[in-house]
Amino acid sequence: MRIGLLTSGGDCPGLNAVIRSAVLHGIKSFGDEFVGFRGGWRGLIEGDYMALERQDVRGLSRDGGTILGTSRTHPYKHPQGGAENIAATMREHAIDAVIAIGGEGTLAGARRLAADGLPVVGVPKTIDNDLKATDYTFGFDTAISIATDAMDRLRTTGESHHRCMVAEVMGRHVGWIALHSGMAAGAHAILIPEQSVGMEQVTEWVEQVHSRGRSPLVVVAEGFIPEGTEEAVADKGREADGRPRLGGIGQWLAGGIEERTGIETRSTTLGHIQRGGNPTGYDRVLATRFGMRALDLVHEEAWGHMASLRGTEIVKVDLAEALDGLKEVPAERYEEAQILFGR
Ligand SMILES: Nc1ncnc2c1ncn2[C@@H]1O[C@H](COP(=O)(O)OP(=O)(O)OP(=O)(O)O)[C@@H](O)[C@H]1O
Ligand SMILES: O=P(O)(O)OC[C@H]1O[C@](O)(CO)[C@@H](O)[C@@H]1O
Ligand SMILES: [Mg+2]
Numbered sequence: 001m002r003i004g005l006l007t008s009g010g011d012c013p014g015l016n017a018v019i020r021s022a023v024l025h026g027i028k029s030f031g032d033e034f035v036g037f038r039g040g041w042r043g044l045i046e047g048d049y050m051a052l053e054r055q056d057v058r059g060l061s062r063d064g065g066t067i068l069g070t071s072r073t074h075p076y077k078h079p080q081g082g083a084e085n086i087a088a089t090m091r092e093h094a095i096d097a098v099i100a101i102g103g104e105g106t107l108a109g110a111r112r113l114a115a116d117g118l119p120v121v122g123v124p125k126t127i128d129n130d131l132k133a134t135d136y137t138f139g140f141d142t143a144i145s146i147a148t149d150a151m152d153r154l155r156t157t158g159e160s161h162h163r164c165m166v167a168e169v170m171g172r173h174v175g176w177i178a179l180h181s182g183m184a185a186g187a188h189a190i191l192i193p194e195q196s197v198g199m200e201q202v203t204e205w206v207e208q209v210h211s212r213g214r215s216p217l218v219v220v221a222e223g224f225i226p227e228g229t230e231e232a233v234a235d236k237g238r239e240a241d242g243r244p245r246l247g248g249i250g251q252w253l254a255g256g257i258e259e260r261t262g263i264e265t266r267s268t269t270l271g272h273i274q275r276g277g278n279p280t281g282y283d284r285v286l287a288t289r290f291g292m293r294a295l296d297l298v299h300e301e302a303w304g305h306m307a308s309l310r311g312t313e314i315v316k317v318d319l320a321e322a323l324d325g326l327k328e329v330p331a332e333r334y335e336e337a338q339i340l341f342g343r
Pocket of ligand 1: 108
């Protein structure tokens with residue numbers, strides 16, 4: 001078969017490992033041919049692609065980012081988009097199937113194209129770990145490792161100055177990155193979008209820690225909504241598709257803590273550092289297994305499905321199942337972490 005790969009949405013460590021494993025598995029096991037579409041759905045729509053031979057993917061699993069580039073092009077809203085046009089482009093370039101690697105937006109596009117009769121399968125990716133129907137997405141473990149390292153560093157400088165340190169992490173509307181990196185770094189308070197917490201409680205935790213001579217570390221997810229406010233802080237304007245760019249809650253929180261407690265407080269936003277650089281060993285393995293399974297899905301003609309992790313198994317799931325809402329942090333996971341907050 002002649003198979004096209006594309007990466008779409010925000011990048012994430014592990015994308016290249018998916019590309020490598022799908023290509024190698026296809027060439028070695030089935031004699032497939034591969035092309036890589038440049039810039040997400042745009043490359044598929046415009047027929048902009050590069051050949052992917054064995055030597056093109058050599059050593060790729062350790063590299064961050066995506067060799068194909070990515071975009072947030074909408075497969076139906078692009079002027080030459082839509083199922084009929086894309087089918088014609090695929091015929092013109094003799095492409096038999098497409099593996100779309102992306103988050104919930106990309107996979108919603110893949111699902112719609114498959115429902116319209118196109119041979120498309122998906123691979124889930126995101127550092128946010130917010131996709132249903134998979135226990136973990138690759139990129140998440142790398143983000144946790146980067147954020148944990150950053151927080152360890154915030155703690156030594158914080159302790160030296162007897163300051164309160166606030167670390168703002170990504171995660172969009174879920175708190176997985178904050179919960180896991182905060183637990184790993186031994187944070188004294190973790191604030192996530194799924195749980196409303198007031199400034200009074202935050203102040204209490206901070207003061208308890210400070211009064212026993214420690215430097216409080218507060219980890220806040222970018223999508224956290226403080227009690228008494230309506231929505232997440234998003235003062236950075238909007239993305240191309242109109243959704244707000246999150247961020248700024250760390251600074252807001254640091255101001256509030258300092259004002260209420262008198263404790264000198266500093267805020268650090270980790271930002272895109274969480275998404276850059278090489279994937280961890282765990283993410284390389286997960287991405288490699290996802291890529292191989294996606295290739296199998298193509299040969300099974302399981303259009304409209306994606307590779308997914310269930311326990312230790314890589315399984316096939318319907319994209320509809322994966323797109324049925326966000327995978328949020330369950331209350332009991334937060335309550336468990338909360339036992340160690342404050343004193
Ligand atoms: N329901 C949909 N149907 C078709 N295309 C969609 C749909 N929702 C989003 N898209 C397109 O897919 C693109 C990628 O989605 P999005 O920007 O949310 O990234 P993603 O793949 O979810 O990854 P991430 O959110 O982790 O960056 C969007 O910019 C949009 O053009
Ligand atoms: O790279 P951009 O477009 O600024 O998007 C940032 C968003 O993407 C993510 O990194 C991944 O979905 C979110 O955590 C964050 O809110
Ligand atoms: Mg998305």
